[in-house]
Amino acid sequence: MPNPTAAMLVIGDEILSGRTRDSNMHYLAGELTRHGIELKEARVVADGQAAIVGAVNALRGAFDHVFTSGGIGPTHDDITADAIAAAFGVPIGIREDARAILAAHYARSGLEFNEARQRMARIPEGAGLIDNPISAAPGFTLGNVHVMAGVPNIFQAMLASVLPTLTGGAPLLSQSLQVNRGEGEIAGPFAALAAEFPDLSLGSYPFIRNGAHGANLVIRGNDRVRIDAAMQRLVALFPGGA
Amino acid sequence: MPNPTAAMLVIGDEILSGRTRDSNMHYLAGELTRHGIELKEARVVADGQAAIVGAVNALRGAFDHVFTSGGIGPTHDDITADAIAAAFGVPIGIREDARAILAAHYARSGLEFNEARQRMARIPEGAGLIDNPISAAPGFTLGNVHVMAGVPNIFQAMLASVLPTLTGGAPLLSQSLQVNRGEGEIAGPFAALAAEFPDLSLGSYPFIRNGAHGANLVIRGNDRVRIDAAMQRLVALFPGGA
Numbered sequence: 197m198p199n200p201t202a203a204m205l206v207i208g209d210e211i212l213s214g215r216t217r218d219s220n221m222h223y224l225a226g227e228l229t230r231h232g233i234e235l236k237e238a239r240v241v242a243d244g245q246a247a248i249v250g251a252v253n254a255l256r257g258a259f260d261h262v263f264t265s266g267g268i269g270p271t272h273d274d275i276t277a278d279a280i281a282a283a284f285g286v287p288i289g290i291r292e293d294a295r296a297i298l299a300a301h302y303a304r305s306g307l308e309f310n311e312a313r314q315r316m317a318r319i320p321e322g323a324g325l326i327d328n329p330i331s332a333a334p335g336f337t338l339g340n341v342h343v344m345a346g347v348p349n350i351f352q353a354m355l356a357s358v359l360p361t362l363t364g365g366a367p368l369l370s371q372s373l374q375v376n377r378g379e380g381e382i383a384g385p386f387a388a389l390a391a392e393f394p395d396l397s398l399g400s401y402p403f404i405r406n407g408a409h410g411a412n413l414v415i416r417g418n419d420r421v422r423i424d425a426a427m428q429r430l431v432a433l434f435p436g437g438a
Numbered sequence: 439m440p441n442p443t444a445a446m447l448v449i450g451d452e453i454l455s456g457r458t459r460d461s462n463m464h465y466l467a468g469e470l471t472r473h474g475i476e477l478k479e480a481r482v483v484a485d486g487q488a489a490i491v492g493a494v495n496a497l498r499g500a501f502d503h504v505f506t507s508g509g510i511g512p513t514h515d516d517i518t519a520d521a522i523a524a525a526f527g528v529p530i531g532i533r534e535d536a537r538a539i540l541a542a543h544y545a546r547s548g549l550e551f552n553e554a555r556q557r558m559a560r561i562p563e564g565a566g567l568i569d570n571p572i573s574a575a576p577g578f579t580l581g582n583v584h585v586m587a588g589v590p591n592i593f594q595a596m597l598a599s600v601l602p603t604l605t606g607g608a609p610l611l612s613q614s615l616q617v618n619r620g621e622g623e624i625a626g627p628f629a630a631l632a633a634e635f636p637d638l639s640l641g642s643y644p645f646i647r648n649g650a651h652g653a654n655l656v657i658r659g660n661d662r663v664r665i666d667a668a669m670q671r672l673v674a675l676f677p678g679g680a
Contacts, residue, residue, distance in 0.1 A: 210643050212477045213610065214467030215656065221482070226456030235454045237489070240463070240480040243641070247479070270622045271642040271653075272629035302622075312625030331651070347644055368455065380512045380544075383554030387514035399485070400513040401452050402589055409573070411513075414457065 199365030199418075202228055203255040204238040207248055207266035207276050208346060211240050220265040220351045227355060232364030233261065243267055248279035256283075256341050261362065263355070266346030268335065270312040277336075280343055281320035291319040294334050301332035327357040366418040371427045375434045378402075378409040385433045386413060393426045395419070441607030441660075444470055445497040446480040449490055449508040449518050450588060453482050462507040462593045469597060474606030475503065485509055490521035498525075498583050503604065505597070508588030510577065512554040519578075522585055523562035533561040536576050543574035569599040608660040613669045617676045620644075620651035627675045628655060635668045637661070 204224055210216040221238050228235045236259055241247040248267075255262045267276030281288035294317040302309040316333040319325070326335035326342065328350060335344040335354045344354040375382055379402045390398040396417040403410055413434075415426050446466055452458040463480050470477045478501055483489040490509075497504045509518030523530035536559040544551040558575040561567070568577030568584065570592060577586040577596045586596040617624055621644045632640040638659040645652055655676075657668050 208643075209639070209641055209658075210656065211464075212467055212480065213612070213658065214464060214469075214471050214477075215612070215614075216643060217464040222453075222456060222459040224456075225454055229456050235456075236484060238454065238482040242478060269642070269644055270625040272625065272632055273641045307620065307622065310622060310626065312629075313622035315625075316622075330646070347646060349646060370455070370457070372457075378549065380549065380552060380555035380558075383512040383514065383557075384552065387554075390514055397451070399451055399515045400511070401458060402511055404572070404589060404591060414452065416451075416455065 199232050199234045199368070200260040200363065201236045202233050202261040202263060203236060203259045205248075205251050205255060205262060205264040206238065206240040206346075207243060207264060208240070209242045209273075212242055218265075219348050220346065223348070223352060224263055224265075224355065227359060229368050231359055231362070232367045233362065234365075234368065243273050243275055245275060245279045245282060248276060249283040252280060252283040252341060256339060260340060262341045263358075264341065264343050265351050268316065268333070268343060268345055270315050270333075274315075276343060277318050277320060280338060280341060283341075284320060284322075284338055286321045286338075288318055288320045290314060290317045294319050294325060297325075297334060298332055326354050329353050329357075368416055369418065369420055369423055370414055370416045371423055372412050372414040373427070373430055373434065373437065374410060374412050375437050376408065376410045377434070379411050382411055382413065382434070386430075389426065389429055389433065392429070393422065396422060396426055398426070441474050441476045441610070442502040442605065443478045444475050444503040444505060445478060445501045447490075447493050447497060447504060447506040448480065448482040448588075449485060449506060450482070451484045451515075454484055460507075461590050462588065465590070465594060466505055466507075466597065469601060471610050473601055473604070474609045475604065476607075476610065485515050485517055487517060487521045487524060490518060491525045494522060494525040494583060498581060502582060504583045505600075506583065506585045507593050510558070510575070510585060510587055512557050512575075516557075518585060519560050519562065522580060522583060525583075526562060526564075526580055528563045528580075530560055530562045532556060532559045536561050536567060539567075539576060540574055568596050571595050571599075610658055610660065611662055611665055612656055612658040613665055614654050614656040615669070615672055615676065615679065616652060616654050617679050618650065618652045619676070621653050624653055624655065624676070628672075631668065631671055631675065634671070635664065638664060638668055640668070 323336035323338040565578035565580040643654045
């Protein structure tokens, strides 16, 4: 059975303006690979309803899971929850259990549970809440879309709440060999090896270090025995990474 | 006149598997902002023809410019040039000027100009070449799509070749204020300020540092005088970042 597939949707003007460098995509990619879910696509869109609705509807139809980050806070530019409701065509309003979680959190911390903070209890109808052990305001899952915060440590904590509930496949395994030659020297024998192992994925990722060209050759698949076999052949082709 | 718009397409399995962290998107975002071109969307897809063709055709229809990174090297998994040709429905083959650039480069460096390296002279019909001062193998521009390498320093050098040829708008200016209060305290007055300055974009980007909540409040626009006016009001609302 093929592994489940996923897409990520990063929501945030600040990523697209270059002000902030996204780190959630890289984190999610690693976690999904370990969990046996294949991340097939990622998108970054601005905090605009049409952009979010369009991307969510395209991705939730094409992949088994969609993970979003960003735009679920209390400020006026946080429009993700409303956009997700619009994408699914369902109503959204303050939900009592989410409101109770937030009320208890602010009572404990002695902060006013004001109107802006109550906005974070707005959850689309039919969604399940995602626990936020860091700052209480929950994420939510609606259909196959998991809506999480953009602040990295809250994103990571929410993902830790969601991932165990999802059925993964066999973890994607990989081995890599660094070869200190230009890809032009590597390409011929590497392509021939890829043809010998059609059940594996062989990729070449070039780099330049101290002015010298090299490449990391990566073998990926679900079967450790096959990966080991391909890696032995690869090392024989490029002994000592030469 | 509104600024020109752009999208980025990052092509690479290694980003989606979590093996490599992309840095070209963040670099491009900053350069475009300085050049007055608005990055509206970014996507990451795997090295697969259908995924690349679908994304390129969606993005080139929706935005003024599309910048791609990755997949133009000599190895079997480098399929970007062929996918771009397929997206535009044009033929692709070895192009004489690209071949000559590469032949001269390998003659100088004493390396064999073998079949794999000649693959890098495959350019879709009708494209213009993008200079690669680092490793010679050119990128190309076809229609409004600028196809560049994935290795960061080559991507950056190619972008430096392309950007001056593009008409930019007024650079997007921004100022930011760090406020050491939770977004829940900030949201009310900040939304009211946003309503007072409908010609500017006001965004709140929360963080947690040493366990304390805060937010960077960012004001963006093309008019420095208006941004300064909004910033003065913002500082008055949150004196000393309090």
